[in-house]
Amino acid sequence: MSAVVVVGAGPVGLTAALTLSRRGVPVTVLEQGDTLATESRASTFHPPTLAMLADLGTLEPLLARGIIASTFQYRARGGGEIATLDLGVLAADTPYPFRVQCEQSKLTPILLSALPAHAGVRFGYRVDSLYPSEEGVIVHTSRGPVLADWVIAADGAHSTVRRTLGAGFDGSTYPERFLVASVAEDLTAVLPGIAPINYVFDPEEWLVLLRTPEHWRVLLPTPADTRDDDELARLPARLDAVADLGRPWRVLHASLYQVHQRVTESFRLGRVLLAGDAAHVNNPLGGMGMNSGIHDAVQLADALAGVLDGGPESELDMVAVRRRTVAVEHVQRASHDNWQRLRSQDDGYHQQLRALAADPAAARAYLRRACLLDSLENQP
Numbered sequence: 473m474s475a476v477v478v479v480g481a482g483p484v485g486l487t488a489a490l491t492l493s494r495r496g497v498p499v500t501v502l503e504q505g506d507t508l509a510t511e512s513r514a515s516t517f518h519p520p521t522l523a524m525l526a527d528l529g530t531l532e533p534l535l536a537r538g539i540i541a542s543t544f545q546y547r548a549r550g551g552g553e554i555a556t557l558d559l560g561v562l563a564a565d566t567p568y569p570f571r572v573q574c575e576q577s578k579l580t581p582i583l584l585s586a587l588p589a590h591a592g593v594r595f596g597y598r599v600d601s602l603y604p605s606e607e608g609v610i611v612h613t614s615r616g617p618v619l620a621d622w623v624i625a626a627d628g629a630h631s632t633v634r635r636t637l638g639a640g641f642d643g644s645t646y647p648e649r650f651l652v653a654s655v656a657e658d659l660t661a662v663l664p665g666i667a668p669i670n671y672v673f674d675p676e677e678w679l680v681l682l683r684t685p686e687h688w689r690v691l692l693p694t695p696a697d698t699r700d701d702d703e704l705a706r707l708p709a710r711l712d713a714v715a716d717l718g719r720p721w722r723v724l725h726a727s728l729y730q731v732h733q734r735v736t737e738s739f740r741l742g743r744v745l746l747a748g749d750a751a752h753v754n755n756p757l758g759g760m761g762m763n764s765g766i767h768d769a770v771q772l773a774d775a776l777a778g779v780l781d782g783g784p785e786s787e788l789d790m791v792a793v794r795r796r797t798v799a800v801e802h803v804q805r806a807s808h809d810n811w812q813r814l815r816s817q818d819d820g821y822h823q824q825l826r827a828l829a830a831d832p833a834a835a836r837a838y839l840r841r842a843c844l845l846d847s848l849e850n851q852p
């Protein structure tokens with residue numbers, strides 16, 4: 473019997489496992505895949521997440537694989553830069569006043585190799601259901617039952633654990649899909665002066681341009697009800713409208729996905745804790761999903777280690793409530809505001825952004841919220 477079973481070996485599950493393991497708690501991670509996932513998903517790490525990864529001894533290898541982004545930009549379509557915000561104004565708030573651009577699939581092997589041998593990660597274990605009682609939890613897997621005192625579910629937005637427990641996932645689906653294209657173009661050459669992360673305003677064709685270590689990504693809004701093939705067919709023309717290269721853009725990969733804002737009622741259900749996408753999802757604008765999931769993992773795992781050390785469960789309850797409040801009042805609110813504002817053509821708003829960039833105290837307050845520092849320090 474393992475003290476804690478973590479379901480899911482993504483960045484959230486492995487962070488929870490490493491946090492527990494560093495506190496001396498025996499952990500088993502159950503992952504349904506045969507290996508770590510390799511597809512590219514989240515790609516930005518915010519300053520407080522970097523601090524947590526440093527505490528876990530995993531920052532250095534991440535920095536070696538990522539790109540340091542000290543600035544990000546707001547831009548007008550066809551009209552160039554509106555404002556550049558410099559995370560350097562956070563120098564008094566964090567030892568890491570920058571974002572790191574790096575795919576989450578580069579973090580998971582780093583976390584995995586930091587786990588000691590006793591934190592067994594078992595691949596090919598699909599969780600089918602679980603039975604919690606006052607004494608512990610029986611986790612039924614495709615390879616037989618696994619017993620635990622506690623479970624941390626980090627099994628993603630379609631979480632089997634959350635569904636088995638009958639917990640809700642209320643919220644809404646956005647009226648458009650997002651199309652993410654990875655391209656082989658060097659956008660710094662195409663759009664001189666561009667930052668590693670760029671939010672480009674337009675009422676119809678807003679977009680995001682993001683640099684990762686391997687390539688640039690372009691995120692475009694796409695109607696909810698069109699055929700995928702039709703959307704992929706019109707992608708070249710949409711990219712030409714971003715910048716005319718005089719030849720077709722080289723698209724390496726493109727995918728469409730629906731975007732939701734949803735949250736479960738409680739991040740603690742008896743001896744089961746829900747973390748990351750299993751507990752809450754949001755739109756990706758601002759890069760807060762994986763970051764807040766890693767924050768869930770560290771804070772819930774730390775509080776659980778306290779309980780296993782003989783501390784009161786009320787502390788764990790408080791953390792579970794606080795993480796839900798952060799998900800709704802910081803992460804969902806800010807990412808939804810980002811989505812609404814990208815459509816803005818309001819000169820007044822653009823002027824506000826210019827004023828913000830020129831005022832270090834105002835920029836600091838804004839960036840503390842945007843990178844989730846406030847969500848951790850000024851806990852709601």
Ligand SMILES: O=C(O)CCc1cccc(O)c1
Nearest residue numbers: 516652680691756757758759
């Ligand atoms: O704002 C960010 O840093 C991430 C926005 C984004 C853009 C493209 C794809 C994606 O998954 C997220």
